Amino acid sequence: MIQGALAVYYREMLLMRRRSLRLLAGMAVSPLLYFVTFGQAVGHSAQLDGVSYAAFLLPGLVAMSSMMQAYSMASEINIARFYFRIFDEFMASPVGPAAYVLGEVLAGVTRGLVASAVIVAIGMAFGIGFQAGALFWLGAGLNAFFFASLAVAMAMIVRTHQDQAILTNFIITPMAFLGGTFFPVEKLPGWAAAVIGLLPLTHASRAIRLASQERPVPDGEWGLLVVAGFLCFMLAIYLTRRVQD
Amino acid sequence: MIAASDLRKSYKDHLALKGVSFSVAPGELYAYLGPNGAGKTTTIRIMTGLTRPDSGLALVAGRDLLRDPKAKACVGMVAQTINLDMELSVAENCDIHGRLFGLSRQRRREKTAEWLARVGLTDRAASPVKTLSGGLRRRVMIARALLHEPAALFLDEPTVGLDADIRRQIWALIKDLQSSGVAIFLTTHYIEEAEALADRVAFLKDGLITATDTPKNLIDVIGAWAAVDLTGKSPAAFFKDRESAMAHAACQAGGVTVRRTSLEDAYLQAMGGGALETAACVGDKPNGSAEKTAGGAT
Numbered sequence: 001m002i003q004g005a006l007a008v009y010y011r012e013m014l015l016m017r018r019r020s021l022r023l024l025a026g027m028a029v030s031p032l033l034y035f036v037t038f039g040q041a042v043g044h045s046a047q048l049d050g051v052s053y054a055a056f057l058l059p060g061l062v063a064m065s066s067m068m069q070a071y072s073m074a075s076e077i078n079i080a081r082f083y084f085r086i087f088d089e090f091m092a093s094p095v096g097p098a099a100y101v102l103g104e105v106l107a108g109v110t111r112g113l114v115a116s117a118v119i120v121a122i123g124m125a126f127g128i129g130f131q132a133g134a135l136f137w138l139g140a141g142l143n144a145f146f147f148a149s150l151a152v153a154m155a156m157i158v159r160t161h162q163d164q165a166i167l168t169n170f171i172i173t174p175m176a177f178l179g180g181t182f183f184p185v186e187k188l189p190g191w192a193a194a195v196i197g198l199l200p201l202t203h204a205s206r207a208i209r210l211a212s213q214e215r216p217v218p219d220g221e222w223g224l225l226v227v228a229g230f231l232c233f234m235l236a237i238y239l240t241r242r243v244q245d
Numbered sequence: 246m247i248a249a250s251d252l253r254k255s256y257k258d259h260l261a262l263k264g265v266s267f268s269v270a271p272g273e274l275y276a277y278l279g280p281n282g283a284g285k286t287t288t289i290r291i292m293t294g295l296t297r298p299d300s301g302l303a304l305v306a307g308r309d310l311l312r313d314p315k316a317k318a319c320v321g322m323v324a325q326t327i328n329l330d331m332e333l334s335v336a337e338n339c340d341i342h343g344r345l346f347g348l349s350r351q352r353r354r355e356k357t358a359e360w361l362a363r364v365g366l367t368d369r370a371a372s373p374v375k376t377l378s379g380g381l382r383r384r385v386m387i388a389r390a391l392l393h394e395p396a397a398l399f400l401d402e403p404t405v406g407l408d409a410d411i412r413r414q415i416w417a418l419i420k421d422l423q424s425s426g427v428a429i430f431l432t433t434h435y436i437e438e439a440e441a442l443a444d445r446v447a448f449l450k451d452g453l454i455t456a457t458d459t460p461k462n463l464i465d466v467i468g469a470w471a472a473v474d475l476t477g478k479s480p481a482a483f484f485k486d487r488e489s490a491m492a493h494a495a496c497q498a499g500g501v502t503v504r505r506t507s508l509e510d511a512y513l514q515a516m517g518g519g520a521l522e523t524a525a526c527v528g529d530k531p532n533g534s535a536e537k538t539a540g541g542a543t
């Protein structure tokens with residue numbers, strides 16, 4: 001299984017390397033704009049959770065960007081499946097659905113972590129004070145794991161590129177704005193905070209933010225990310241197997 | 246060796262395969278012909294492990310594709326559409342395939358070099374696939390499919406969209422593969438391709454195989470000679486010998502030519518798309534067996 005997963009991962013990494021400049025530029029543009037418009041404009045005058053708004057924003061952007069990049073695997077898989085038909089090449093090989101999903105999810109995690117690194121670099125360039133230790137990266141990685149697994153699962157459900165765009169608009173975009181990226185969820189009315197608390201991104205943002213401030217991250221946050229990621233991963237395997245039927 | 250037994254597959258209310266059985270021996274090329282929607286691609290998808298049948302048995306090299314996932318290592322497939330990574334090079338595409346089939350690094354290098362040489366693409370190994378012509382891309386797909394030395398090769402319309410010259414080159418390559426002992430299963434819409442390449446041909450209609458035999462025998466069933474109305478107003482008539490066909494042509498009003506019957510004629514008869522002309526001259530009856538094959542078409 002590992003050999004098959006590495007073959008799938010290797011292909012994604014080759015493609016990523018081939019498109020590295022475009023990808024890195026794409027990963028940098030949106031966070032850069034958010035930093036300039038929100039972080040810098042508001043950051044000097046406002047404080048949240050005892051830190052500048054820019055320092056508050058950075059971990060949220062890491063969570064959002066790692067989510068976006070990991071979830072972009074759904075589009076990559078759909079292009080490979082519906083346009084280039086490369087998905088058939090995988091399915092006609094001895095690589096089983098579990099190995100295929102693992103390879104694609106690892107690629108999604110890699111993209112998520114690279115995107116996180118880009119934001120950390122931007123943050124350092126702007127002189128924002130934060131800590132990017134092991135727990136910070138663990139948060140970004142688990143977040144990417146969840147959304148890459150979700151991406152593979154969704155890619156197996158949709159039947160066209162248009163379906164994929166609709167799913168992104170209804171799931172990912174709202175999550176990006178509501179999942180604690182730009183504001184502390186705790187400031188919202190109770191019912192709204194409870195609803196937003198159901199979003200995995202909310203917990204990833206909180207975990208990464210606490211880690212960036214060297215504050216303890218509740219075990220529940222890690223547990224939720226691990227369990228949600230594992231469930232999505234298993235769902236992705238099930239749906240990939242179902243595609244063959 | 247490829248063997249299929251009573252394959253059945255339905256999609257919602259549509260029965261795509263209604264019990265298909267066939268076998269292909271090592272070194273044999275088996276052409277699988279049928280109109281669009283007959284079930285050709287469904288058969289290939291089942292035999293390459295891409296689709297599960299509702300019932301039936303699919304064996305390659307004696308291994309059950311439906312119960313033994315590793316049996317896919319015995320299968321090579323050239324899909325109808327170009328399913329290569331366009332941004333990657335020819336060698337990279339082959340390398341990924343080798344990894345998927347568990348070949349060691351050394352083996353991948355050797356086999357990539359060997360097969361690219363056999364398809365005449367050694368000097369294009371580093372070229373991105375997007376820079377290659379359609380014919381060269383097909384060759385890459387064939388090389389890639391054979392990299393892991395499968396016992397069976399499935400070719401789904403391997404020359405579709407290629408010009409005549411390139412098609413002939415691909416044919417030569419397929420002939421070469423046959424001699425190396427690979428069992429080859431070919432679907433094509435070019436009937437002359439099947440006639441030129443196949444040891445045996447199957448006609449598939451509405452999810453059922455209606456005839457299987459050598460191209461010569463399938464032709465002989467309807468008659469080796471055809472009298473064809475060049476105006477296209479009358480259907481062709483088939484005869485066992487040239488003399489009967491000539492005699493038939495002589496008593497027609499004109500514009501009738503006599504030629505050897507092709508596999509395409511036999512195919513059209515089997516699909517019900519052709520018809521026999523009623524003999525116009527006394528003692529000049531079209532081939533009786535052909536009448537039988539025509540199945541009452543008028």
